[in-house]
Amino acid sequence: MDNCIFCKIIKGEIPAHKVYEDKTTLAFLDISPVNIGHTLVIPKEHYINIYETPENIMMDMMKTVKKISHAIKKGLDADGINVAMNNEGAAGQVVFHSHIHVIPRIKNDGFGLWHGKRPYKKGEEEMAVKKITQKL
Ligand code: 5GP
Ligand code: ZN
DSSP states (O other), X not given: OTTOHHHHHHHTSSOXXXXXXXSSXXXXXXXXXXXXXXXXXXXXXXOOSTTTSOHHHHHXXXXXXXXXXXXXXHXXXXXXXXXXXXXXXXXXXXXXXXXXXEEEEOTTOSOXXXXXXXXXXXXXXXXXXXXXXXXX
């Protein structure tokens, strides 16, 4: 993809601090980290998001995520790690090349996590399960 920042990083056209690469995936530091060591794991081929990315490539990405998570935990003494993937604008995706965030967390670092909006009303859970499972 010509105008994709992450494709440019893969091709070496713009610089990035790479931490790991293999045949199908690349991991590099996020330019605007939540905490030091915040890493992005991407496929070397351009796919927009989780819907487009083939299952085997998602699995390759997750293998890299696991490797990086252990290395961040040990190397940076992280107290915890968030693994997150934003898909589509409504979910906060800004760069439209599939990527998984591996974010080191430090106790009391001040970053929160989303909170539940409200409990389920009667029947909503059954309805949600039905709507999801009929599309599996
Ligand atoms: P998204 O919101 O799409 O899940 O996250 C995109 C991430 O890419 C952001 O956290 C942002 O800081 C990071 N990012 C955007 N442009 C660049 C870049 O040119 N280089 C690097 N290393 N990270 C970038
Ligand atoms: Zn791309």
